[in-house]
Structure formats: C-alpha cells, structure tokens
Amino acid sequence: MSNQAAFHNLGLNAHLQRAIHEAGYVDPTPIQSQTIPPILEGRDLVGCAQTGTGKTAAFALPILQLLSTNSKGKYHPKSKLNSRPKKNIRVLVLSPTRELAIQIGDFFSKYGQFNTKVTNTVIFGGVSQNKQVTTLKSGVDILIATPGRLLDLIGQGFISLRHIEILVFDEADRMLDMGFIHDVRRIMKNISSLHQTMLFSATMPKEIVKLAKDFLNNPVNVSVTPNQPTVEKIGQTVYFVAKNEKQSLLLSIVKNPKVSRALVFSRTKHGANKIVKKLMQAGVEAEPIHGNKSQNARQKALKNFRDGNTRILVATDIAARGIDVLNISHVIQFDLPNVSETYVHRIGRTGRAGAGGIAITFCDFEELPLLRDIEKLIQMKISDARNSSKGNKKLLHSMPQINRSKPVKSEKMMNQSSRKNQLKKVNPSLECRQCSRLFGSQMAMLQHIKAKHNSVS
Numbered sequence: 001m002s003n004q005a006a007f008h009n010l011g012l013n014a015h016l017q018r019a020i021h022e023a024g025y026v027d028p029t030p031i032q033s034q035t036i037p038p039i040l041e042g043r044d045l046v047g048c049a050q051t052g053t054g055k056t057a058a059f060a061l062p063i064l065q066l067l068s069t070n071s072k073g074k075y076h077p078k079s080k081l082n083s084r085p086k087k088n089i090r091v092l093v094l095s096p097t098r099e100l101a102i103q104i105g106d107f108f109s110k111y112g113q114f115n116t117k118v119t120n121t122v123i124f125g126g127v128s129q130n131k132q133v134t135t136l137k138s139g140v141d142i143l144i145a146t147p148g149r150l151l152d153l154i155g156q157g158f159i160s161l162r163h164i165e166i167l168v169f170d171e172a173d174r175m176l177d178m179g180f181i182h183d184v185r186r187i188m189k190n191i192s193s194l195h196q197t198m199l200f201s202a203t204m205p206k207e208i209v210k211l212a213k214d215f216l217n218n219p220v221n222v223s224v225t226p227n228q229p230t231v232e233k234i235g236q237t238v239y240f241v242a243k244n245e246k247q248s249l250l251l252s253i254v255k256n257p258k259v260s261r262a263l264v265f266s267r268t269k270h271g272a273n274k275i276v277k278k279l280m281q282a283g284v285e286a287e288p289i290h291g292n293k294s295q296n297a298r299q300k301a302l303k304n305f306r307d308g309n310t311r312i313l314v315a316t317d318i319a320a321r322g323i324d325v326l327n328i329s330h331v332i333q334f335d336l337p338n339v340s341e342t343y344v345h346r347i348g349r350t351g352r353a354g355a356g357g358i359a360i361t362f363c364d365f366e367e368l369p370l371l372r373d374i375e376k377l378i379q380m381k382i383s384d385a386r387n388s389s390k391g392n393k394k395l396l397h398s399m400p401q402i403n404r405s406k407p408v409k410s411e412k413m414m415n416q417s418s419r420k421n422q423l424k425k426v427n428p429s430l431e432c433r434q435c436s437r438l439f440g441s442q443m444a445m446l447q448h449i450k451a452k453h454n455s456v457s
C-alpha cells in the first residue's frame with residue numbers, strides 16, 4: 001500500500017473516517033484511492049476494477065462527502081409532484097438487480113451512519129410500493145433504484161429527478177446493454193440538472209464504452225488491472241463433462257466438506273429449480289434464487305445463505321453481479337454463460353475483499369465455443385480438472401471424455417453452436433440477458449423482451 005494514499009489523505013470528513021474505521025477498513029483499495037479525489041472535484045468518471053475490490057465505497061464515500069459539504073436540496077416550490085417531499089433527490093444510483101440495489105443502500109447507510117442529515121432509500125419492483133412512497137414523501141437525498149420501479153413511480157408522480165446532481169450507473173455495462181438502455185434513456189429525459197455522472201463495472205466491453213460517451217462529459221478514466229478482470233486469488237478449473245453427468249458431478253463436489261459455502265449458477269430458472277430438487281433428493285440442503293421467486297423469497301434465500309443457514313445457493317444471473325457475501329468458498333457454474341463477461345462477474349462472488357476462492361466450471365460439448373470466448377476475454381487458459389483434481393478423478397474417468405482442443409460434435413450440435421456464434425459475431429449484445437436467447441435482429445429481441453419479460457426490475 002506504500003504508493004497509495006491513506007484514507008485520511010483523501011479529504012474525507014471526520015464522520016466518514018469514523019465509519020471507515022468501524023467498517024474495519026485500514027487502507028483504501030486502489031480503485032478507491034484513484035477515484036475518490038476526482039469525484040470530490042466534481043469530475044465525471046468511468047471506474048473499472050475487478051469484482052469485490054471496493055467499488056461501492058469508491059463512489060459512496062465521496063458522494064456522502066459532497067452532499068454533506070453542500071447542503072442544498074430543499075423542497076422546490078414549483079414542484080408538480082403528487083407529494084411534497086421535504087427535500088429534493090440529489091443523487092440517483094441505478095442498479096440492474098433488486099438485490100444489488102438493497103446492498104448498495106446498506107453500504108450508503110453504513111458509511112453515512114455518523115451524518116444522519118444525508119439520507120438514502122432504495123426502491124425496486126416485486127414488492128408493494130406503499131412503504132417506498134411513504135419514505136420518498138419524507139424526503140431523501142440519495143435514491144438507489146432499479147429502472148422499472150423508478151419509471152413506474154416517476155409516471156405516478158411520486159418521484160421527480162429534476163434536481164439530480166449526481167448519477168451513478170453501477171454494473172454500468174449491464175445498465176447500458178440492450179436489456180436496459182431504453183429504460184435508461186427514458187430516465188435520462190427526466191434529468192435536467194445533472195452535474196456529474198459516474199460509471200462503475202468490472203467489465204466494460206468496447207461497444208458499451210462507445211455508448212457511454214453519450215452520457216459523460218470529459219470523464220476521468222480509472223482502470224485498475226484493465227486487461228485481466230479476474231481476481232488472481234480465485235483458483236479456476238474447468239470440468240469437461242457431458243450434460244447428463246453434470247448433476248452427479250455437482251453432487252460429488254458439494255459433498256466435499258471443503259465446500260463450506262457454494263454459489264451454483266444455472267442458465268435458466270427452471271434449471272436452478274431442477275438442480276435444487278436433485279440435490280435435496282440426494283440429502284444436500286440447497287435453496288434456489290431466481291426471477292420467478294417472489295421478492296420476499298429471493299431476499300430470504302440470500303439472507304439464509306449470508307447467515308450460513310443455507311450452504312448451497314443455486315442462482316440464475318440475478319445473483320451474478322455485485323452481490324457481496326463474504327466467505328463463499330466455491331462458485332460452481334453448472335452451465336456456461338452465453339456472454340463472456342458474465343463469467344467474470346459470476347466467479348467474482350468468491351474472492352471478495354482480498355480473500356481467496358475456487359471457481360469451478362462445467363463445460364459440455366456445446367459449450368466449448370463459449371469457453372473459448374471466455375478464455376479470450378480473461379486472457380488465460382482455465383486449468384483442466386482432469387489434470388488437477390484428485391477427489392473426482394475416479395468419477396471423471398467413468399465419464400465420456402471431451403477434448404477441449406478438438407471437440408467431437410454431432411452435425412446438429414455443430415449447426416447450433418455455429419449459428420449461435422454467427423449471431424454473436426453480428427452483434428454480441430443481441431442476446432436476451434434474462435433467458436440467454438440469441439436474436440438475429442434488434443427488433444426481434446425487443447419484441448421478445450416485451451412479450452416474455454415485460455418487467456425488468
């Protein structure tokens with residue numbers, strides 16, 4: 001840490017220093033020491049750093065400082081709102097998932113606990129709006145929101161963004177991709193007084209960087225370890241395994257007592273339920289978390305996992321980004337994600353805050369092209385479990401062997417994966433992020449999103 005500024009040199013006030021101390025942070029992480037000073041100067045910013053390296057504090061701390069030194073934001077007399085909040089909302093943080101929004105709100109409350117004048121609240125879909133509206137009426141400085149519920153409450157006249165001074169896109173590449181960009185543009189139309197915009201993510205594909213320019217004014221670019229977004233402390237292995245052998249492989253892995261807390265990723269909601277059912281039938285306690293569950297069930301499952309009451313959480317990609325659960329020993333990808341960046345986010349659920357972790361990936365014949373794309377993105381070859389795993393050697397030898405360099409594929413499989421690849425080459429963002437279906441045109445994808453997943457938050 002010798003070349004890094006200490007927290008007390010970053011210009012943060014005594015309230016924040018105290019909260020940092022209570023959180024047990026000794027030194028700022030690299031993303032924090034490089035972003036806090038320009039944010040305090042009021043600069044726009046793009047912050048790219050590995051998952052779990054303290055990005056939330058990198059924007060939350062300076063925002064709290066800015067709001068406490070400049071305490072404008074009283075109720076505007078010409079407000080046309082249904083309610084008359086005591087103060088205007090000055091900061092908007094957009095998050096792609098409800099769970100991440102809640103977590104960001106918790107961090108703002110934790111860091112701002114000694115300056116109770118700066119308030120925050122979180123709004124998201126899937127629950128009644130009444131409590132959220134009541135809090136909004138009492139007035140908040142910082143609003144953390146998922147786009148769907150935000151637009152809904154703007155439409156009903158409960159929220160005005162006219163006085164927003166600072167806008168943050170967390171998981172920015174996700175917020176600006178095809179699934180959210182239309183909502184984001186609608187939200188932007190409601191903001192007229194913006195001074196400062198920030199984008200944060202662990203991954204920032206080139207096409208998103210181009211798009212982001214529309215939202216930024218002469219930004220400072222902070223990129224910590226730009227070329228290799230995966231955290232070095234995470235051990236990564238891949239099991240080449242036939243699709244119908246994945247469940248027994250999973251069972252053999254999670255039975256190992258070294259797997260103290262595992263997050264298993266499934267590509268689909270149905271798949272997640274099936275994995276849980278089979279684990280339970282085999283006597284292994286597990287819980288699912290995905291978009292078909294009620295919000296209460298989602299939060300309960302995450303809490304049980306956080307508190308150590310559930311050892312295995314089986315999730316779709318709603319849990320891939322940002323979710324901070326300490327001491328996840330293993331991330332297991334039952335299916336490979338179609339979008340390479342998602343791999344980086346998924347494995348980033350382990351190895352949080354400098355800790356180690358193990359990421360295990362199951363790859364079947366059809367997924368070989370996806371694995372190659374991922375290895376290209378992370379610029380390394382993921383090690384083959386057949387060469388490293390002792391415990392599962394017997395099991396692996398009883399399975400059909402898949403060769404990563406010369407995949408043997410049936411004609412049907414070849415056609416399917418080459419079509420997928422062709423579509424991805426045309427435009428990598430023509431993939432529905434909610435169910436991973438690929439589309440030949442933007443129009444087709446938008447129609448699908450509207451028909452199948454009307455609500456995004």
Ligand code: AMP
Nearest residue numbers: 025027028029052053054055056324353
């Ligand atoms: P984030 O990347 O914001 O999700 O943060 C990942 C984890 O790092 C969280 O558990 C934070 O509490 C923790 N963290 C953030 N900043 C620091 C710091 N300066 N020192 C130690 N831990 C930190």
